[in-house]
Amino acid sequence: MSGEYDHVPVMLEETLDLLAPGRGATVLDGTVGGGGHAEAILDRIGPNGRLIGLDVDAEALEATQLRLGQYGDRIRLVRSSFREIKAVLGELGIDEVDGVLLDLGVSSRQLDSPGRGFRFGQETADVTPLDMRMDDRLPHTAADLLAHASIPELERWFRDYADLPGARKLARSIAAARERAPIATSADLRALIREAAVGRGRRHDPATLVFQALRIAVNDELGALRDGLADAIDVLRPGGRVVVLSYHSAEDRIVKNAFRDQARGRTGPPGTPDEIFGTDARLRVLTRRPLRPSPAEEARNPRARSARLRAAEKLEAAA
Numbered sequence: 001m002s003g004e005y006d007h008v009p010v011m012l013e014e015t016l017d018l019l020a021p022g023r024g025a026t027v028l029d030g031t032v033g034g035g036g037h038a039e040a041i042l043d044r045i046g047p048n049g050r051l052i053g054l055d056v057d058a059e060a061l062e063a064t065q066l067r068l069g070q071y072g073d074r075i076r077l078v079r080s081s082f083r084e085i086k087a088v089l090g091e092l093g094i095d096e097v098d099g100v101l102l103d104l105g106v107s108s109r110q111l112d113s114p115g116r117g118f119r120f121g122q123e124t125a126d127v128t129p130l131d132m133r134m135d136d137r138l139p140h141t142a143a144d145l146l147a148h149a150s151i152p153e154l155e156r157w158f159r160d161y162a163d164l165p166g167a168r169k170l171a172r173s174i175a176a177a178r179e180r181a182p183i184a185t186s187a188d189l190r191a192l193i194r195e196a197a198v199g200r201g202r203r204h205d206p207a208t209l210v211f212q213a214l215r216i217a218v219n220d221e222l223g224a225l226r227d228g229l230a231d232a233i234d235v236l237r238p239g240g241r242v243v244v245l246s247y248h249s250a251e252d253r254i255v256k257n258a259f260r261d262q263a264r265g266r267t268g269p270p271g272t273p274d275e276i277f278g279t280d281a282r283l284r285v286l287t288r289r290p291l292r293p294s295p296a297e298e299a300r301n302p303r304a305r306s307a308r309l310r311a312a313e314k315l316e317a318a319a
């Protein structure tokens, strides 16, 4: 593994344009990862700006500390989930921020680290433990979930988090297989998926979908997004912006709905004219449809292919 943190920031220009941090701004990067977006933001906000960078992954924070150490006290890195945005800002004595960025999911570095078990198909798959925790302080690995989750729970994850055709069949196969031997490595799971012959008709390799679903469950990624996004909107100053990059439809739906709820108020039925809600709307949505990476970026960076970017601005009158 190289000393560099191998993650190319996705949709960097589009992110900066929508976040539009002014000079001297305070920006919270809730998923600082390797610091690619953070570095570009620091350059924009200049010497009087400050960036608070959160990540649950200790290795990511170490790499970012090395990469961005030269920014001194203009950057503050905190090992925390973006679920704890309010607590972190409270500790730092900051009431509100000018911008929040969430670049969801895993980094290329996490995906490519064999020991972390996010990926199947490496030569080492037969010894790769099914871990998948972004935060190694979490109590349960993917292997633990496969050992203990009920069949309906497993089915729900495969269906809701990855839209897997044959979700129930795979859940049952897992329950039968674990009676015989623990499902401990990425190769064990891969073999089970192949035997169950699920996922027909989807463009993606079924193993990709199953690994994605388990990763989302292990890290409670959708719960964190719901909580974190609500708090991100709360801590924005009026006129401040929130930008979210998501990588699969379940995430994007949460962002779209959260923005829509806050933009129109929550009290009226669909179709009611916006003016009626005037007073309880808190956001202006800046992206009617999610932005997608350019073909050139997709060609350069395959990880960008599934990216969708949405942004919103807190209304001046909003609380």
Ligand SMILES: C[S@@+](CC[C@H](N)C(=O)[O-])C[C@H]1O[C@@H](n2cnc3c(N)ncnc32)[C@H](O)[C@@H]1O
Pocket: 007, 008, 009, 010, 030, 031, 032, 033, 034, 035, 036, 037, 038, 054, 055, 056, 057, 060, 080, 081, 082, 083, 103, 104, 105, 106, 107, 108, 134, 224
């Ligand atoms: C796609 S990467 C971010 C890459 C970053 N924008 C860059 O340019 O290097 C996502 C990062 O978010 C972190 N992460 C995922 N869920 C998180 C959460 N709930 N709170 C904080 N960090 C999280 C992961 O550990 C990972 O490092």
